[in-house]
Amino acid sequence: MSFPTAHAAVEAYIQGTRTRDIALLKTVFAEGAVMTGYLGPDLLHGGPEPFYGALEANEVGDDYTATIVGVTETGAIATGQLAEDNLLGLSFLNHFQLVRLPEGGWKISAKLFKHS
DSSP: OBBBBBHHHHHHHHHHHTTTOOHHHHHEEEEEEEEEEEETTTTEEEEEEEHHHHHSSSSOTOEEEEEEEEEEEEEEEEEEEEEEEEEEEEEEEEEEEEEEEESSOEEEEEEEEOOO
8 A cells, every 4th residue: 555645644654553553554664664763761773563563562542642743745755743642651753754656655764753
């Protein structure tokens, strides 16, 4: 699955996170995607697999909210910002890098995050 706009890919990320739909999330991230950020004082860097595992192991509460701060497409690349509150008891600010694939759909290639 690919997404017609970068904004649609970020919306699918929110939906997959809210519903813990790992299959959907796996379609949102590009092959080889990386996730880097701080969880407390710990710097994490790798693929999205630990994120999938955390969602599989824990309920996402009804109080989870996500607000797209902005998505900017520039040709075949894009950046996006997403503020999440009450995801597994934490709030996050995410910065996404997205790419339009040669076949035309958008995917997240990198996620940079920190919790607050």
